[in-house]
Amino acid sequence: MNIIEAENLTFAYSSGAAALEDISFRVSKGDFTGVLGPNGSGKTTLIKLILGLLKPQRGEVKLFGCALKDFKEWHKIGYLEQKNTPPSIIPLTAFEAARMGLLSTKKTPKIFNARDNEITAAAMRTAGCYDYKDKLFYELSGGQQQRVLLARALANNPQLIILDEPSTALDSNARGSLFELLRGLNKNGAAVLVITHDIADIGKYVNKFMILDKHLIFHGSKADFCSSPQITKYFGPYTPHLMDHLHDAGGVCPLGGH
Amino acid sequence: MSIAEFLSFAFVQRALIAGALIAATTAALGVFLVLKRLSLIGDSLSHVALSGVALGLITKASPVFVAVPVVMGSALLILKIKKHARVYTDGALGIVSALGISAGLIIAALAGGFNADLMSFLFGGILTVSRAELLLAAALAAAAAGIIYIFYNDLTALVFDENFARAAGVDTEKTETILVLISAAAVVVAMKVVGIMLVSAMIIIPPSAALLLAADFKRAVMLACAFSVCAVLLGIYFAFLLNLPAGAVIIIINILILIFCSAVRKYVIKKRTSARID
Ligand SMILES: Nc1ncnc2c1ncn2[C@@H]1O[C@H](COP(=O)(O)OP(=O)(O)OP(=O)(O)O)[C@@H](O)[C@H]1O
Ligand SMILES: [Mg+2]
Numbered sequence: 001m002n003i004i005e006a007e008n009l010t011f012a013y014s015s016g017a018a019a020l021e022d023i024s025f026r027v028s029k030g031d032f033t034g035v036l037g038p039n040g041s042g043k044t045t046l047i048k049l050i051l052g053l054l055k056p057q058r059g060e061v062k063l064f065g066c067a068l069k070d071f072k073e074w075h076k077i078g079y080l081e082q083k084n085t086p087p088s089i090i091p092l093t094a095f096e097a098a099r100m101g102l103l104s105t106k107k108t109p110k111i112f113n114a115r116d117n118e119i120t121a122a123a124m125r126t127a128g129c130y131d132y133k134d135k136l137f138y139e140l141s142g143g144q145q146q147r148v149l150l151a152r153a154l155a156n157n158p159q160l161i162i163l164d165e166p167s168t169a170l171d172s173n174a175r176g177s178l179f180e181l182l183r184g185l186n187k188n189g190a191a192v193l194v195i196t197h198d199i200a201d202i203g204k205y206v207n208k209f210m211i212l213d214k215h216l217i218f219h220g221s222k223a224d225f226c227s228s229p230q231i232t233k234y235f236g237p238y239t240p241h242l243m244d245h246l247h248d249a250g251g252v253c254p255l256g257g258h
Numbered sequence: 259m260s261i262a263e264f265l266s267f268a269f270v271q272r273a274l275i276a277g278a279l280i281a282a283t284t285a286a287l288g289v290f291l292v293l294k295r296l297s298l299i300g301d302s303l304s305h306v307a308l309s310g311v312a313l314g315l316i317t318k319a320s321p322v323f324v325a326v327p328v329v330m331g332s333a334l335l336i337l338k339i340k341k342h343a344r345v346y347t348d349g350a351l352g353i354v355s356a357l358g359i360s361a362g363l364i365i366a367a368l369a370g371g372f373n374a375d376l377m378s379f380l381f382g383g384i385l386t387v388s389r390a391e392l393l394l395a396a397a398l399a400a401a402a403a404g405i406i407y408i409f410y411n412d413l414t415a416l417v418f419d420e421n422f423a424r425a426a427g428v429d430t431e432k433t434e435t436i437l438v439l440i441s442a443a444a445v446v447v448a449m450k451v452v453g454i455m456l457v458s459a460m461i462i463i464p465p466s467a468a469l470l471l472a473a474d475f476k477r478a479v480m481l482a483c484a485f486s487v488c489a490v491l492l493g494i495y496f497a498f499l500l501n502l503p504a505g506a507v508i509i510i511i512n513i514l515i516l517i518f519c520s521a522v523r524k525y526v527i528k529k530r531t532s533a534r535i536d
Contacts, residue, residue: 051425074427086418090293091472100415104426109408136473152422 001065002026003160003191009049009059011042018214019045023059025210025219027160027193032186034202035195037212043195044082046212047164051079063160074104078158080149082165082195086137094140094148095133098124101155120155126181127151128174142169150178154185161185161192167201179205264498269385273504276387277451277490279399281460284448285486286406287441288461289468289479293417297462298351299336299438303445304457305355306332308362310446311379311454316369321379322391325446332358333442337435382453382505384494391450398447402440406479409433414475451490452505460486463512467519471526485515 004027012018020042027033037043048054050061052068061068064076078101086092099120103110124130129147132140137148146169153163161182167175183205186192196202209225211217218230225231264270291297310325317324332354339350366376378386387395406413412433415423424430441461448457464486465478472478493508500507 048421053421053424072427074425077425079422079425081419081421089469090418091469091475091478092414092418093474096414096475097418100411100418100422100426103411103415103423103428106411108412110411112411 002028002062003031003064004050004193005062005065006046006050007060007062009046009056009061011045011049011054011056013045020049020056020212021215023212023216025216027191029159029189029191030186031208032182032192032206033194033208033210034199034206035193035210035212036197036199037217041213043212044164047079047162047193047195050162051077075156076159077104078153078156078161080153080163080166083168085145090138092137093134094129094137094144095120095124097137098127098129098133098148098151098155101152105156120151123151123155124148127154128177143171143174146170147174154181159190161190163193164195165197166194167196167198175201259499261495264495269387270494270498272387272389272392273384273494274491276392276395277384277494277508278487279395280444280448280451281464281486281490282483283395283399283402283444284457284460285464285468285482286479287402287437287444288465289482290413290417290437291441291461292465292469294434294437296434296438296441297458298348299333300441300445300461301458302336302351302355302358303329303333303442304449304454305362306358307446307449307457308379308454309358309365310362311376311449312362312365312369315373315375316365320390321375322394322446322450325449326443329446330439330442333438334435337438341431378453379449380454381503382449382451382456384451384490384504385498387450391447395447398440398443402444405436405440409436413437452508456505456509459509459512463509463516464489467512467516470516470519470523485512485519489515 004025006026007024009020009023010018011020023046035043035046045054049056050063052061052071063071064073066073099112099116101123102112102116102119106112121130121133124133127147127150129144129151132144137145140148146166150163150166153161163182167178170178179201182192182194194202194206207222208220209222210219211230218225218228220228265274288297288300291300307325307329310328311321313328314321314324336351336354339354412423412428412430415426415428416430416433416437420430423433445457445461448460452460465482467485468478468482472481489508489511493511494504496502496511497504497507
């Protein structure tokens with residue numbers, strides 16, 4: 001079964017021209033996809049369409065085989081938004097913020113119990129933010145906040161993990177362990193979709209790439225990515241540099257780009 | 259006059275009980291409204307309440323009971339406007355406020371001008387709370403408490419991070435509508451305590467004070483209620499003692515609490531940072 005099915009998605013913000021045009025792709029179990037594209041290419045917009053936070057003017061999204069408007073199984077999804085800075089006066093502790101990741105597993109009235117607290121604590125340890133669980137969220141540093149939101153995204157043990165630039169605020173140690181963590185979750189069956197600008201970081205972990213620039217420029221396996229003529233066209237003079245990175249990352253590119 | 263004497267009057271007892279119930283309700287709802295930046299809606303709705311009250315006076319029905327549905331209807335209208343005309347929300351709220359006040363004034367004029375009743379809604383009349391109004395306040399407080407209990411985590415997620423809440427399956431639109439509707443009812447009943455002019459202060463000031471000090475979200479809600487109830491009880495007492503308008507005294511006490519909280523916060527934060535440097 002496809003975990004994400006996007007058909008002919010077209011979307012424009014009310015202000016102007018289309019942000020995305022005619023995007024179709026599928027994500028299935030086992031996929032660990034790196035989503036690339038320059039600033040303003042529509043990556044975040046695509047994620048919001050997938051999650052129903054924006055409504056496409058044309059096209060359709062299915063999650064776990066179910067049309068988005070009828071989709072109810074939100075507990076299967078973990079989501080980390082790009083540069084998320086909630087208003088700074090909300091007195092939520094890091095723990096309370098992370099625990100919201102379990103909201104999707106609850107039925108009304110959504111009341112957290114001791115077990116939920118244990119799960120939250122475990123997720124915070126995994127994301128490396130348990131030490132400051134009782135501090136107010138808005139008193140944490142940007143990277144600390146990012147870790148808490150990561151714990152929130154992963155707390156419900158999701159089958160589809162969507163992370164929008166998760167590593168920007170993280171130090172290089174945390175970055176490495178984040179990707180290792182994602183690899184583990186992916187091996188255990190979760191599909192992972194990560195937006196990043198840092199192909200060098202992500203290269204050795206992913207097995208699929210997606211390149212977006214208003215249109216879907218490329219979507220396929222890492223091997224196809226390396227041999228695709230689109231790559232040279234798209235990355236131009238940076239291509240050899242890019243290929244070096246992918247080679248360093250384990251030589252998965254059979255045809256190379258040199 | 260001794261406190262015991264003061265407490266022996268039936269109308270004082272009604273005022274204190276109704277005042278405390280309403281104070282806790284507006285403060286608890288206010289925490290969510292302030293954080294969701296909806297406190298301006300409270301202001302607009304209180305102005306619409308004037309129309310509702312005037313309508314009640316002209317039809318000889320109980321003003322509060324007429325105003326509740328009128329204000330709740332306007333709340334739905336405001337949410338519609340907010341959804342469809344994002345950019346112009348502030349302007350739209352201003353227009354609804356103006357419409358509420360002008361329609362209210364015209365209806366009041368048609369009803370034969372300002373009478374004592376209308377004045378009590380403009381400036382508050384907690385000492386004239388009727389038995390029916392007391393029951394309404396109790397029902398409202400119970401409803402608000404129930405809603406906050408059932409939707410506590412949905413509401414928290416809504417104000418903290420709306421996009422995440424939606425991706426976690428929270429029906430944010432429904433949650434926000436419930437919050438605004440119960441607040442609309444609270445605005446009308448609170449009007450009886452402090453008057454139309456000052457209702458939004460009941461929604462904004464105690465939560466703002468609590469948010470300065472609270473170490474977590476639950477305590478923010480409870481602290482806001484505590485501040486608000488204290489202000490109303492003390493306000494009624496001093497107003498009675500000094501023969502001053504109760505609504506105004508209540509708001510002044512609220513402001514004193516706010517000033518006190520910001521002083522405490524300043525002191526606490528100073529202490530924390532200096533402790534870190536040590
Ligand atoms: N809320 C908005 N209102 C109007 N236009 C928007 C809005 N958000 C994004 N856009 C526009 O849509 C296009 C795609 O934006 P999007 O945020 O999806 O890009 P992105 O690929 O995520 O970029 P980045 O790498 O900077 O995060 C851009 O041209 C942007 O200006
Ligand atoms: Mg983006």
